[in-house]
Amino acid sequence: MTEQARRALAAAALAALVAAAIAQPGTASTRRVAARADSPVAGAVLTLLNEQRSRRGMKPLHRNPKLDSAADWQSQDMVTHRYFRHQRRGGPGLVARIRRTGYLKGATSWTVGENIAWAEAQLATPAQFVAGWMSSPEHRANVLDRSFRAIGIGVAAGAPAGSGVLPALTITTDFGVRSG
Numbered sequence: 001m002t003e004q005a006r007r008a009l010a011a012a013a014l015a016a017l018v019a020a021a022i023a024q025p026g027t028a029s030t031r032r033v034a035a036r037a038d039s040p041v042a043g044a045v046l047t048l049l050n051e052q053r054s055r056r057g058m059k060p061l062h063r064n065p066k067l068d069s070a071a072d073w074q075s076q077d078m079v080t081h082r083y084f085r086h087q088r089r090g091g092p093g094l095v096a097r098i099r100r101t102g103y104l105k106g107a108t109s110w111t112v113g114e115n116i117a118w119a120e121a122q123l124a125t126p127a128q129f130v131a132g133w134m135s136s137p138e139h140r141a142n143v144l145d146r147s148f149r150a151i152g153i154g155v156a157a158g159a160p161a162g163s164g165v166l167p168a169l170t171i172t173t174d175f176g177v178r179s180g
Helices: 003-023 040-055 065-081 094-099 126-134 137-143
Strands: 109-120 150-157 168-179
Touching: 040 126, 040 137, 040 150, 040 168, 065 094, 065 109, 065 150, 065 168, 094 109, 094 168, 109 126, 109 137, 126 137
Parallel strands: none
Antiparallel strands: 109 168, 150 168
């Protein structure tokens, strides 16, 4: 993907986020952007993650609705409860969140991973999030883990921290592989 195409994709995703935040009632902490396969923000993130994998000769990730549900819950919870961690104090951890969606039901073995991010204003783009993850060894390892085939992407309009004045985006990617 060219830099011009990447910028156009990021601009379209940010425009969709802002439109969704304006169109839906509620405060910044309760506005939702759907974590659906056709969500422009989630779609752009998936495209950029798969581009990273393709450059290395890896198979693409595919959206999984159960992982989408777990990732969406985490993004919404971080914004609602104003924290930025993989687990809220007293809240469910990654495995518990994924288990309650049914993704692990019947699996004889499985591996899961998670990346989270948030940003405000012009930094709240899929391209910026993916670039940040690729710059972090732990997050990069999740993106480039050859065993992961499924991904869930949860997007929330709003920030888990900060002033709440600028438009913001919080995103969670839950990765998984299972057998059995």
